[in-house]
Amino acid sequence: xxxxxxxxxxxxxxxxxxxxxxxxxxxxxxxxxxxxxxxxxxxxxxxxxxxxxxxxxxxxxxxxxxxxxxxxxxxxxxxxxxxxxxxxxxxxxxxxxxxxxxxxxxxxxxxxxxxxxxxxxxxxxxxxxxxxxxxxxxxxxxxxxxxxxxxxxxxxxxxxxxxxxxxxxxxxxxxxxxxxxxxxxxxxxxxxxxxxxxxxxxxxxxxxxxxxxxxxxxxxxxxxxxxxxxxxxxxxxxxxxxxxxxxxxxxxxxxxxxxxxxxxxxxxxxxxxxxxxxxxxxxxxxxxxxxxxxxxxxxxxxxxxxxxxxxxxxxxxxxxxxxxxxxxxxxxxxxxxxxxxxxxxxxxxxxxxxxxxxxxxxxxxxxxxxxxxxxxxxxxxxxxxxxxxxxxxxxxxxxxxxxxxxxxxxxxxxxxxxxxxxxxxxxxxxxxxxxxxxxxxxxxxxxxxxxxxxxxxxxxxxxxxxxxxxxxx
Numbered sequence: 001x002x003x004x005x006x007x008x009x010x011x012x013x014x015x016x017x018x019x020x021x022x023x024x025x026x027x028x029x030x031x032x033x034x035x036x037x038x039x040x041x042x043x044x045x046x047x048x049x050x051x052x053x054x055x056x057x058x059x060x061x062x063x064x065x066x067x068x069x070x071x072x073x074x075x076x077x078x079x080x081x082x083x084x085x086x087x088x089x090x091x092x093x094x095x096x097x098x099x100x101x102x103x104x105x106x107x108x109x110x111x112x113x114x115x116x117x118x119x120x121x122x123x124x125x126x127x128x129x130x131x132x133x134x135x136x137x138x139x140x141x142x143x144x145x146x147x148x149x150x151x152x153x154x155x156x157x158x159x160x161x162x163x164x165x166x167x168x169x170x171x172x173x174x175x176x177x178x179x180x181x182x183x184x185x186x187x188x189x190x191x192x193x194x195x196x197x198x199x200x201x202x203x204x205x206x207x208x209x210x211x212x213x214x215x216x217x218x219x220x221x222x223x224x225x226x227x228x229x230x231x232x233x234x235x236x237x238x239x240x241x242x243x244x245x246x247x248x249x250x251x252x253x254x255x256x257x258x259x260x261x262x263x264x265x266x267x268x269x270x271x272x273x274x275x276x277x278x279x280x281x282x283x284x285x286x287x288x289x290x291x292x293x294x295x296x297x298x299x300x301x302x303x304x305x306x307x308x309x310x311x312x313x314x315x316x317x318x319x320x321x322x323x324x325x326x327x328x329x330x331x332x333x334x335x336x337x338x339x340x341x342x343x344x345x346x347x348x349x350x351x352x353x354x355x356x357x358x359x360x361x362x363x364x365x366x367x368x369x370x371x372x373x374x375x376x377x378x379x380x381x382x383x384x385x386x387x388x389x390x391x392x393x394x395x396x397x398x399x400x401x402x403x404x405x406x407x408x409x410x411x412x413x414x415x416x417x418x419x420x421x422x423x424x425x426x427x428x429x430x431x432x433x434x435x436x437x438x439x440x441x442x443x444x445x446x447x448x449x450x451x452x453x454x455x456x457x458x459x460x461x462x463x464x465x466x467x468x469x470x471x472x473x
Contacts, residue, residue, distance in 0.1 A: 013381035021373040025366050041355045046304035049351060050322045052256055053344035056264065057324035060250060060342055064207070064328060067110055068240050069223045071202035077102045077238050081117055081227050085235050093119040093130045095155055100132055100162060104146060106240070111139040114220065114241035116153070116213075118174065118186060119227075120234070128173035130155075133213060135167065139246070152213060169214050182211040185222045186237050192334040193226035193234045201225060203333040207340065209268055209279045210244060210294070219244045221279055244280050251342070253283030261285060261350050265296065265321070265343040274298050274311070276343070285345055289319060298323070298343075310345070318348045387411065391418060 067073075080099040088094065099117070107115035114135040121127035133153035142148065150167040151159050153174050159166060178187045185208035193204050204226050210219045224239035247266065256262030263283025267276035278286075278294040289296060289310065297311035303320055310319040326340040349356070387407075391414065394407055408418070 011381075013385075014377050017377035017381070018374050021370055021377070025370050042352060043304065045351050045355060046307055046320075046322075049256065049320075049344055049346060050305055050307055050324075053264075053322040053342060054324050056251060056255070056344070057326060057342035060266070061326045061328070063250065064223070064326065068112055068242065069205055069207070069328065071205060071225060073106060073110060074225055074238050077106055077117060078225075078227060081119070081236065081238060082229060085119065085227070085229065088122055091122065092128070093122065095130060095132045095158060097158060097162060100134075100154075100158060103132055103134055104149065107134055107136055107139070107149070108142055110240050112240035113137060113139055113243045113246050114152070114222075115239070116241070117227075117236065117238045118176070119236040120190075129176055131174045132158075133174075134164075135241070137243070152217075169217060171214065174214075182213075184208055185211060185224050185239065188335075189224045189226045189237055190234050193228060193232075196334055197232045199333065201228065203330055206335055207328055207338070209277060213241075221247065247280040248282035251280070251282045253285075256283075256344055256346060257350060259350060259353070262344060262346040263289075265345060267296070267341050267343055269339045269341065270337060274300070276341070279340070283345070285319070285347070289345070296321075303348075309348075319345055320348050320351065321345045388414060395421070 077099065080096065080102055084093050084096060084099060095117075103115050103117060114133065116131065116133040118129060118131040118133075121129050131153045132155075133151070135150045135152055136142075136148055137150070138148065146162070146164060149164055151164050151170055152167050153171050154164075155172055156166075176183045176186055185206070188208065189204055189206040192206065193199075196204065202225075206224050208222045208224065210221060212219060220241040220243050222239050222241040224237045226234050227236040227238055229235055248264075251264035251266065253262050253264050254260045256264070261284070263281060263285035265276070265278055265286070266280040268279050269276045275295050275297050278296065298321060299309045299311045301309045303309060304322075306324065307320055307322045310321055321343040324342045326342065328340050329336045329338065390407060
């Protein structure tokens with residue numbers, strides 16, 4: 001403000017109050033930014049996602065290693081399979097009732113959706129592969145008479161004898177082809193047992209990704225162990241299956257977020273690449289991100305600990321995945337290069353929804369508070385300036401020849417000033433009246449002229465007895 005510049009009383013009040021309000025807003029935001037509140041909330045959101053995925057991965061790993069993939073659970077079926085194989089003596093292996101009952105017991109105890117034992121043909125190329133393949137679509141419940149079990153593959157007389165139900169795709173035996181990717185659940189452990197003959201049987205177990213046992217069948221993942229005779233020769237495999245539908249139930253995506261927009265992925269990564277093949281999934285998000293080849297790509301951009309961004313240009317918003325690896329294979333075993341993992345996926349804007357809403361709310365509340373404060377300051381300054389303006393107007397319009405009477409403003413200090421002006425005006429009027437009386441009593445001829453500096457002219461100040469003095473006719 002330059003020297004001599006003037007401001008209205010409204011401006012004098014409004015500017016300081018507005019300055020204080022802006023300063024308070026800056027201090028408020030400075031406190032939040034300095035405390036990194038938004039950063040802490042963001043980290044908490046990622047931490048909660050990682051913790052949920054870690055907990056779910058631990059549960060799934062326990063199921064896959066201690067229930068579905070524990071070699072000890074297969075010992076009785078292996079013993080009966082070896083006995084049946086040895087009794088064949090170059091002929092076709094006969095699957096016995098006792099073997100079938102033990103396979104049913106394995107199916108029940110493992111809570112898998114299927115169990116199977118498959119023998120290599122002993123009658124030469126093109127001969128049928130003896131097998132018994134059982135399936136239970138709801139392993140959480142069991143019926144005493146086994147009517148809930150379907151036979152996918154198995155000898156008809158045995159099925160009839162045991163009163164089991166044949167599936168619509170039932171076949172008495174199976175034909176396998178090493179070139180068929182759907183049948184890697186058999187040939188991968190079979191070939192591994194031939195190559196690593198000194199390995200323990202538990203190290204030769206193999207987890208196979210989504211495949212179909214027969215044409216137009218359900219997609220399943222499976223765990224297979226090779227069947228070895230006393231000489232270490234492979235003569236078949238035994239294992240369990242888990243349908244992808246049942247697997248999805250083991251990965252409840254709704255636990256990831258309240259809005260149920262997350263997803264779980266049970267993935268397999270081979271080697272050091274960034275592509276992960278989906279072994280199983282749950283959640284609507286996969287309908288948008290899972291390609292036809294069932295692969296997703298995870299970038300090396302880490303947003304929090306083991307949480308990474310997904311590489312997918314088709315997504316409308318960035319998606320992050322919390323990765324937890326599963327330890328399904330021991331070190332220095334045939335399949336150790338296959339890295340299984342559980343990934344919890346969420347769109348970043350959904351994961352940070354609360355954080356973003358908080359930031360928006362803080363900005364909105366601050367702007368509203370600032371706007372209300374400035375408007376309030378404007379109203380207050382206007383209400384304070386209005387009576388002062390009325391007082392000034394009344395003073396300008398008052399008759400200087402009469403006693404001045406000013407309106408009350410209701411403000412102690414200003415009303416005190418008004419009273420002082422009124423008293424001064426009364427004193428001046430009384431003094432002028434006494435002077436006029438003195439001049440009149442003394443019969444003195446006196447004239448006075450007043451010069452108005454602002455107007456550049458003169459005016460008559462006092463003309464008592466002027467006519468007697470001859471100034472006026």
